[in-house]
Amino acid sequence: MSKDKFIKLVSASVPVPNENIDTDQIIPARFLKATTREGFGENLFRDWRYDSNNNPIKDFALNNSSYSGKILVAGKNFGCGSSREHAAWAIYDYGFRVVVSSFFADIFKNNALNNAVLPVVVSDSFLKKLLETIQSNPNTQVSIDLENQKIGYDNQSENFEINPYKKECLINGYDDIDYLLNLNKEVREFDLAHS
Amino acid sequence: MFIDRHFIHEVTSPQAFDGLKKRGLHVFNIKRTTATADHNVPTKDQHLPIKEALSRHQVETLRKNCKEFGVELYDLGHPFQGIVHIIGPELGLTLPGMTIVCGDSHTSTHGAFGNIAFGIGTSEVEQVLATQCILQYKPKSMKIEITGTIGKGVVSKDIILYIISKISASGATGFFVEYAGDAIRSLSMEARMTICNMSIEMGARGGLIAPDETTFNYIKGRKFAPQGEAFDKAVIEWKALTTDTGATYDKVLSFDGSDIAPMITYGTNPGMGMKVTDRIPTVEELKEISEQTSFKKSLEYMGLKQGTQLLGKSIDYVFIGSCTNARIEDLREVASMVKGKKKAAGVEVWVVPGSKQVQEQARKEGLDKIFEAAGFELRDPGCSACLGMNEDKIPAGKYCISTSNRNFEGRQGPKSRTFLASPLSAAAAAITGKVTDVRDLIS
Ligand code: SF4
Numbered sequence: 250m251s252k253d254k255f256i257k258l259v260s261a262s263v264p265v266p267n268e269n270i271d272t273d274q275i276i277p278a279r280f281l282k283a284t285t286r287e288g289f290g291e292n293l294f295r296d297w298r299y300d301s302n303n304n305p306i307k308d309f310a311l312n313n314s315s316y317s318g319k320i321l322v323a324g325k326n327f328g329c330g331s332s333r334e335h336a337a338w339a340i341y342d343y344g345f346r347v348v349v350s351s352f353f354a355d356i357f358k359n360n361a362l363n364n365a366v367l368p369v370v371v372s373d374s375f376l377k378k379l380l381e382t383i384q385s386n387p388n389t390q391v392s393i394d395l396e397n398q399k400i401g402y403d404n405q406s407e408n409f410e411i412n413p414y415k416k417e418c419l420i421n422g423y424d425d426i427d428y429l430l431n432l433n434k435e436v437r438e439f440d441l442a443h444s
Numbered sequence: 445m446f447i448d449r450h451f452i453h454e455v456t457s458p459q460a461f462d463g464l465k466k467r468g469l470h471v472f473n474i475k476r477t478t479a480t481a482d483h484n485v486p487t488k489d490q491h492l493p494i495k496e497a498l499s500r501h502q503v504e505t506l507r508k509n510c511k512e513f514g515v516e517l518y519d520l521g522h523p524f525q526g527i528v529h530i531i532g533p534e535l536g537l538t539l540p541g542m543t544i545v546c547g548d549s550h551t552s553t554h555g556a557f558g559n560i561a562f563g564i565g566t567s568e569v570e571q572v573l574a575t576q577c578i579l580q581y582k583p584k585s586m587k588i589e590i591t592g593t594i595g596k597g598v599v600s601k602d603i604i605l606y607i608i609s610k611i612s613a614s615g616a617t618g619f620f621v622e623y624a625g626d627a628i629r630s631l632s633m634e635a636r637m638t639i640c641n642m643s644i645e646m647g648a649r650g651g652l653i654a655p656d657e658t659t660f661n662y663i664k665g666r667k668f669a670p671q672g673e674a675f676d677k678a679v680i681e682w683k684a685l686t687t688d689t690g691a692t693y694d695k696v697l698s699f700d701g702s703d704i705a706p707m708i709t710y711g712t713n714p715g716m717g718m719k720v721t722d723r724i725p726t727v728e729e730l731k732e733i734s735e736q737t738s739f740k741k742s743l744e745y746m747g748l749k750q751g752t753q754l755l756g757k758s759i760d761y762v763f764i765g766s767c768t769n770a771r772i773e774d775l776r777e778v779a780s781m782v783k784g785k786k787k788a789a790g791v792e793v794w795v796v797p798g799s800k801q802v803q804e805q806a807r808k809e810g811l812d813k814i815f816e817a818a819g820f821e822l823r824d825p826g827c828s829a830c831l832g833m834n835e836d837k838i839p840a841g842k843y844c845i846s847t848s849n850r851n852f853e854g855r856q857g858p859k860s861r862t863f864l865a866s867p868l869s870a871a872a873a874a875i876t877g878k879v880t881d882v883r884d885l886i887s
Contacts, residue, residue: 282498284458284505334566338459363567425567426467429575436577439446440473 254422255367258346259392261318263310264383265294268324272336272357275328280335289335290342311343315387320347322379322391327368328357337364347393349400351376362415363424369393369400375407395420445560445580448542450572451528452479452515454506455833456547460570461509471513472576478537479510479517482527484833487796487823490520499834513573524667526799526825529553529767533637534801536666540655540682545572550767550849552643555652556636557659558685560620562650583649584694586619590627592701597883599777600635601769601847601866603627604642605707605717607699613715617647619695624687627701628653633662634773641768642849645714654686706882709851709864710754711742716851718754720869720881726751745853746861747841754863754879761844762793762874763856764820764867766830769847770798772805774867779811781871781885787819788877794836795820796828820874832857845873 280292297309305312321340327350328336337360340348348361349369361368371379382389382402391402395416398409418424429436452460457479464471471477484499486492494500503520510517518524524531529550532538544554544561547569554561564578572578590603608615621643628636636653643651660679663669670678705719716739718724724743727736727750743750764770764778775797787793795815797803803825806812815822829836830848837857838844844862847870851862863879872880 282502284502285462286459360565360567425579426463426469426571426574429571429577429579430469432577433575436446436472436575440476440576443446443448444475 255419262320263316275336276339289339293339329354451546454502463570485826490824530798536669553641555640558655586695587693589625589698600638609717613713614647621651634771760842763846765796766848768849778871782818793820
């Protein structure tokens with residue numbers, strides 16, 4: 250999936266400060282019968298974005314035109330619950346490339362990394378301040394420097410951790426498949442020798 | 445990790461094929477890839493178009509993708525069609541020493557042949573289609589030994605339900621399990637598959653059993669297995685796949701086979717099981733205080749009371765099927781139990797064979813006649829009421845004694861209530877209309 254190389258991103262961001270956002274909220278189960286990866290973005294946070302009559306719920310951040318950008322900033326324990334990969338697909342499809350939180354559920358984290366979405370883990374205090382700043386000034390530019398593993402805005406910054414292999418994948422715009430395709434010749438030989 | 449065999453089905457493959465198309469990639473080796481339609485298919489009138497639009501679309505998408513990429517598909521109506529974990533072994537596609545994956549958590553079934561077999565997600569399906577490889581972290585190892593012999597009326601389903609009831613539904617998370625011991629060795633291949641199948645229900649991604657003569661005899665003569673001289677040569681290699689003497693494990697558990705009785709689950713995860721003669725524990729008897737809330741919620745969902753027995757409880761449905769227990773031996777067991785008898789009034793019984801071949805074989809042996817006389821319905825193969833993705837759903841509030849593998853809330857249909865048990869116990873309940881100790885019927 251990941252074709253866009255990720256080195257540095259500077260963008261405004263969208264705050265969804267709720268804690269424990271589970272994958273059922275990110276993409277409700279009734280949208281899982283599709284046969285493509287695309288189009289899930291339309292239903293990202295479906296039941297928070299629209300009421301039962303499909304009218305946009307005004308005060309939800311995704312419906313607030315003052316917020317924009319490729320970075321989603323969310324409360325602690327983001328992506329818990331069901332392991333559905335569709336949650337990561339929905340976030341990517343909507344246009345986000347980064348999710349910032351102070352904690353991510355394991356499976357979601359992997360699914361995100363497998364789908365060119367960078368999960369950035371920051372401290373609780375950094376997250377709190379960041380959320381407040383965006384809410385008072387939606388145009389705040391947040392910079393994500395993957396190379397140096399650094400997130401910053403205004404005069405604040407913090408370092409974040411990432412698995413070195415996954416970092417390599419994101420920076421080069423390749424994923425597990427590209428990595429394995431690089432070994433294609435060796436794998437072919439192995440396959441032939443073992444059939 | 446290089447993957448020797450990749451099975452695919454309609455539900456978790458469409459996005460993976462889509463990914464290949466986007467990248468302009470082919471399937472790495474179509475000979476190592478086999479597809480079937482199972483999760484979503486009707487079990488009645490399979491020759492007619494699928495009625496439910498989304499299910500039909502998923503199956504049609506699989507057809508299109510297999511055609512485009514040149515993958516062999518055992519589609520509805522094909523003599524080899526069936527549940528993915530049933531057809532692999534029965535066609536001789538599953539052979540000892542392989543690495544096997546499928547976008548389905550019960551891929552652990554294939555471990556019965558001494559394989560590393562596990563379920564994967566959709567991105568990983570794409571990964572394997574494109575590269576025949578998968579990136580993995582090394583799991584921890586666990587040995588579960590069942591010593592001695594098992595008693596009358598006890599079958600392999602009871603062994604695995606017993607193990608899970610002892611170690612809980614998450615007791616093997618992070619592990620691959622090897623099953624060993626005399627009680628395991630004495631089992632047939634099909635019985636071993638039942639055990640490995642449910643490894644995932646205690647959290648293990650895979651479970652395996654070292655191959656032996658039973659394994660080789662099962663494989664011999666199967667459609668895609670090596671034949672003649674090639675087979676003899678293969679057996680020599682397979683014989684090397686025994687457990688190393690002095691092998692060490694991160695964890696070793698041992699159970700006495702003679703302690704195992706016919707089992708039944710009472711709750712909403714497979715770890716909530718007991719001997720059919722036991723009573724449901726009380727809240728106070730739980731080991732973990734933290735479990736109390738979910739335990740109460742679970743019993744409430746099931747409409748059961750703590751501290752009571754299930755024996756004698758009336759049931760509404762009997763489902764004999766799924767990748768756990770829908771092989772020919774399972775159907776034979778059921779038939780031997782119901783021969784000359786009739787199902788209890790008011791009970792509905794579905795027998796859903798695991799594959800077309802199982803269905804054919806059952807007919808050849810006249811099992812269909814026995815089922816018919818007993819008032820059972822022998823249907824067409826598929827996953828059926830194991831997950832209720834097709835029309836085979838257990839109605840809200842109804843009790844179903846089921847030979848499948850998951851008793852989660854709503855698994856067999858919204859608000860359905862599932863008792864997991866062996867095919868023998870399910871057959872016994874079909875006749876009496878109640879939860880029954882099968883040993884009382886076979887004296
Ligand atoms: S029978 Fe049930 S558990 Fe087995 S593959 Fe089908 S849905 Fe999954």
